[in-house]
Amino acid sequence: MKVRLVSVGRDRSGLYEPAVQEYASRLAHYTRFELVELPEAGGKKGKATDARALEADALLARRKPQDLLVALDERGKLLDSVEFSRYVGRARDGAKDLLLVIGGDEGLDERVRQSADLVLSLSKMTLPHRLARVVLVEQLYRAFTLLKGEPYHK
Numbered sequence: 001m002k003v004r005l006v007s008v009g010r011d012r013s014g015l016y017e018p019a020v021q022e023y024a025s026r027l028a029h030y031t032r033f034e035l036v037e038l039p040e041a042g043g044k045k046g047k048a049t050d051a052r053a054l055e056a057d058a059l060l061a062r063r064k065p066q067d068l069l070v071a072l073d074e075r076g077k078l079l080d081s082v083e084f085s086r087y088v089g090r091a092r093d094g095a096k097d098l099l100l101v102i103g104g105d106e107g108l109d110e111r112v113r114q115s116a117d118l119v120l121s122l123s124k125m126t127l128p129h130r131l132a133r134v135v136l137v138e139q140l141y142r143a144f145t146l147l148k149g150e151p152y153h154k
């Protein structure tokens, strides 16, 4: 199974990246895992809708036929960690890959949400996308330890 986490924008502060890299290296023991960062689109006149549309093109171009597309959005479905691990397990057992996408400052285009297999919320609160990335990669790690029956999740 392959899991790809595609996000828009880079972590220029360096604040969250060490944590992302830590969980990414732990995840690599369980699955093929790839982190992809796409540049933020300015939009022709700097309009948020232009930027979101350009970013949606770049995000959706990454989708492969075997991918389940999971769009991260605060208005999405709230799952607990066990429910999320079951979702990951069903994907794995169904020979699917996961493509998880996190929007940039302007959020995700409606097209991405509409075409997603799951719109997933990490909280009802809005998080900076870099922090959402850390939370998600930790929850992915947690999900795989749960699927293996390991004691990380308490």
Ligand SMILES: C[S@@+](CC[C@H](N)C(=O)[O-])C[C@H]1O[C@@H](n2cnc3c(N)ncnc32)[C@H](O)[C@@H]1O
Pocket: 071, 072, 073, 074, 075, 101, 102, 103, 104, 105, 106, 107, 108, 120, 121, 122, 123, 124, 125, 126, 127, 128, 129, 130, 132
């Ligand atoms: C700064 S937020 C964008 C907020 C934007 N105003 C909106 O309406 O979507 C950037 C990205 O982080 C992710 N994100 C932020 N908070 C989230 C949450 N609570 N649950 C899931 N994803 C979240 C989403 O992918 C979002 O597109």
